Structure formats: structure tokens, C-alpha cells
Amino acid sequence: MNDPRVSHTASILPNGKVLVADCSSINISELFDPSSGLWTITGSTNIPRCCHTASALTNGEVLVASRYGEIVNRYTAELYDRSIGIWTKTGSMNVPREYHTASILNNGKVLVTDGFNADAVDFTAELFDPSTRLWTLTGQMNNARAFHTAIVLTAGKVLVAGGEDNNGFTNSAELYDPETEVWTEIGNMNFARRQLTSSILMSGQVLVTGGYNSNVNILSSAEINSSI
Template sequence: MITASPQSTTTTALMTTLFLTTTTSLVTSITTASPQSTTISTSTLTLTTTATSTPQHPGWMNTGSMNNGRQYHTSSVLTNEKVLVTGGLSYVTVLNSAELYDSLTGTWTTTGSMNNARQDHEASILTNGKVLVTGGRDSSVLNSAELYDPSTGTWAITESMNDARAHHTASVLTDGKVLVSGGHDGNVYLNSSELYDPLTEVWISTSNMNDARYGHSTSLLTNGKALVIGGYNGTALNKAEIYDPSTGIWTSTSNMNNIRFFHTASILTNEKILVTAGWDDFSLYDSAELYDPSTETWTITGSLNSRRQYHTASVLMNGKVLTTGGYRGFILDSVELYDPLTGIWTTTDSMNDARFNHVASVLTNGKVLVTGGYGNAVALNSTELYQSS
């Protein structure tokens, strides 16, 4: 984690405290809630924002603002094509609120609030259309999990994870189960992983990763296996490993060329994994590399035009990768496009707002919705749309 007033210092000492500080002091004691199966629904007063559709920078258009400024939140494109945003940090307040974006009207509407306020959590869209939110933290790191039902707009508590964790990853496997791996419990970096079964609403422990890590990425390969990349566990990692759901075992694969965490990982249409930027113990990266699952090898590709971390990367319908914003000693509004055919990055139109710790979602119409983040010394409620030419 980072503080609300980012500094350009990138030292190992800073990184060891990232998880332990935000705009307010993080209490590192763990709240271990007893697993619950009781359904608890919530409701809130419905508020709707008005969309603004005045183009600012070419390629980007402002759309309706969220009801709450937020960073460290999640954004999920639902099966009904609306976008669900949950939780996050609004200045010094951790949020339990959730809201929906309607791409047809460009407006945001509040929906039921979560049972627990949380930031640095994960949200996964299940095969039944519900959304599973896991972990994160408020005044302590959470092991709680809850389900959002888009048909009712309400949240229900489901069984808690075996480990409290934040800055973990959560991936929906081909069998519909959700693989949660790594993170930090407020005291130590985790190598544990566990599986959520939506049919039974039960968590099952599976084998541990070879390396504890947080700030890593997980990508689901076309063969159904899950690739975990990089992260931090007291030192930045270049290590990668693969989880096989058929055996429940983690196996090391070849290392990246660069150690990195708080990077992005994108699955390209050619099935390779593009990893971009991030940082090591001392400096930010502009480098990018490709993982080939067929050979289990890494290859350096073209570097970005700007070093960055806490950015986003989205695979567009034309196969190119859109990278937005981030932080490099100052907050970025710059945007770049990666062309897998040439391996080259080109700058494109900047966002209207510089931001990091934001989220980007590819909508069914091909546009990219960017929400929130930190900029202008506040958690942003602004959102904007990118449409490639």
C-alpha cells in the first residue's frame, strides 16, 4: 500500500511498510471471523448520478461520476453488462458501498452495500452470475467473503476463507471454483492458497505456493492452469509458478528477466502473457516481457515510453493492450498502446484525469471504462471512457 500523499522514494524500507500504511495507520491485528453461512442482505438508498459526455482529450470522454470517490476498489462487468464497483478507500474512510454503471445511459446508481467495509480485496464473477468478494482490509485484514446477487442487488455472507489476506489474487478456474493465492495477513506474506466452491459455498485448502508473495499477478492459461508471476515477500521476485487444478500442485516455471511487483499481466489473443512495468526494491520499470506457455520461457519485448506502477492494462478487441495512468514519482495521465504484431508501444491520447490505484474494465461494446483512483490529492469519483479509433 501507499500513503495518500505519494513520494518518489523507492527504497526497500519503504516497500516493507507499504502494506502497513495508508492515509491512516493500518492496524495489523487480524480479525478472524467464524465461518458463516447465514444470509444477511443489505439495502441502501438509491442514488443516481448524471452523466457528462463532453469530450476532453481526443479518444477519452468523461462519463457519469461515481457517488463516492474511491481507490483500491474493484470493478466487475456483470452478465447483464452493467459494471459493479465495490469498496475501496475514500480519503481516510474504508467503504462498504457498491454502485452500478449503466453503459447505455452513462449513469451510476447505488446498490446494496457490502456487509464489511474493505479495500485491497478481490472480486470474482462466478459462473452463476453472482460476484464473490474476498478478503481485503479495514482496520484489520479480513478473511470474510460475501456474494452479490445482481438479480436482487443484495449481498449475502458466505463462508470465510481459512486465512485473512489482502493484496491477494482470485481467479475463476474452468471448473467454476475460485483459486485464491498469496497476499499479506497483516503480519506475514502468505504462500497459502485455497479454493472456493460456489456449489457448496465452502473453502478448501490446496497446496501452498513455493514462494510467499503479495502484489503479484495470476493469469488463467488456456490449458486451465493458473500462472502466478512476481510479487514481493520482503524482496521483489522474478519467480513464476503454475497451479494445476487437476493435481492441486504448484510447479515452478522459468523466471522473468526482471524482478517486479505491482505490475500488470495480460493474456494476449496469441495466448502469450504480457507483463508490464511495476517496480523492484529500488526503482520503477518501463520494461515488458512475454511468457510463452507452450515453451514456458520469457522473452523481452518493447519497453513502455514511461516507467509506471499501480497502472492498468486492458486487452482491446483489436488485440492491442491499453495501459493507463499509474505513478512514477508523480501521478500519470499518460496512456500507451502495445501492438503484439510489432512488439512496440506507442503513446496515445492521455486521460482527462491523472490517476493511479484506479481500475479499468473492458465493456461489451469494446470501450474501456476507467474508474476512480487517486489524483489531485483526493480519491477520485470521476470516470472516463476510451474508444480506440
């Protein structure tokens, strides 16, 4: 790459290139071209971002949301237009966030969940509508969490699991139904996990792996949810 970076995001564009955005020494973004194996610099984000989320929308744009640090910038979002290589500011979220998740629903909207709001972990979730470029709050979650994982299931519901709540690390999990905008608690994981990963298997089951279950202990265990 042209600039070293950490806590950045990578998004695959419709043309097959990969857009990497922040966190670099300056707020440059760059593109990787698989056909040439080369990186080229593209437009800079309007606000330097770390620990944000990036979502490749169905219309070809890329949405980035939030950033680490100042509360005022945790609300912000912007869109990358690959046709001109420029970032433009879009509607701000209703709640400031960091260490949240963003999931693209089957209807093209983006579901953003929880994260740190100031010094506390939040219960809120909201939706970004690419057609209006506005954010609206959706159903409140049953458990506050940050550093969690979120994955869109085959049927379109979203599973969030683990993370850290206001009392410490958590093993809780819940499902979001886009049709009703309601969250439903499901069975807990066997271990509390923060900064874990989740993957959908060919069977439709969800595999979660690793993560912290204390401030010093990193897990090597994995588990499968077979009840959804």
C-alpha cells in the same frame, strides 16, 4: 475462507472453481466451489506472495509472478496445476517487478508490464510463453509506470493507462500491438490516476474509474476513451 488475507489474487478455473492465492499469514492457497459454497485448502505456493499477479492460462494452469519485498523474489514465477493441486516453479522473469500488471493475449501468452524494479519504476515489458515456460523481453514502453491498469481490447491490443512514474502520478496511456511488439502512445487521460480500474464496454470503448491523483486525494470521476 480458511485464512484471512489481503493483497491476494483470485482466478476462475475451467471447472468453475475459484483459486485464491496468498497473501495470508502462511502461503496457503484455497479453492472456492460455487456448487457447495465451501472453501478447501489446496497446494501452497513455493514462495509466499503479496502484490503479485495471477493469470488463468488457456491450458488450465494458473501463473503467478513476482512478490512484494526482497528483490530476489520479485523475479520469480510459478504455475498451479489444478489436476493435482500443486504449485511448481517455472522460468523467472528477466526483470524484478512489483505493482505490475499481467494480461493474457489472444495467442495465449502473458504480457507483464512495468512495475517497481528496486526503488525505481521500470519501462520494460515481457512475455511468458506457456508452451516453453520461458520469459522473453518485448518492446520497451514509452512511459515507466506502476500501480497502473492494463486491459486487452477486442482487437487484441493491450491498453495500459495511468499509474505512477518516476516523477509522480501520470495521466499517460499507450497501446501494445502483439503482432509488432511495439508500444504506441495515445491521448492522455484528463486526470492523473493511480490504482484505477479499466473496463471494456459493449461499444468497445474503455471506461476508467477512480484512483488516486495525489497521495491524499481519491477521485470519484470516470472517463471514456473513444479513440481506439
